[in-house]
Amino acid sequence: MKHESTHPSDEFYELLQPALASKAEEFLLLGYGKVKHEELWDYLTKKKWRKMDCPPVLYQLVADILSLKIGDYMNFATVEAFRSPNLFANIESEEMQELLNPQK
Structure with missing residues (x-):
């Protein structure tokens, strides 16, 4: 899958796939x-790379990926999920009613 963005590190996206796969497997x-x-x-x-002071270097990007902590990622993912306008998009209407009216 092709990643589309305009971050300075995007030129390394394909090269970093093995490191990303390793972290996802971990x-x-x-x-x-x-x-x-x-x-x-x-x-x-x-x-993590929001404010890059200098041009990205491959070995530093790999080190950043491999040192990524699950807690840092999960905090980010949780905040992003709450920012998403489709937070409840995958919940069926009956499930939504159960969530809103748990006294049944």
Whole structure:
């Protein structure tokens, strides 16, 4: 899948796929479910690499990916989910009613 963005590190996206895959697999082994490469990239570009002082260097990008902590990613993902306008889009209307009226 092609990633579309305009972050300075985007030129390394394809080269960083093995590191992203390794980190996603680590999260899965730790019991956090499947995390997509694009989701990890989103965290890195929006949070970790938001303010890059100098042009990106491949070895530093790899080190950043491999040192990513699950707690940092999960905090980011939670905030992003609450910002999303489609937070409840996948919930059926009956499920929504149960959530809103739990006394049944």
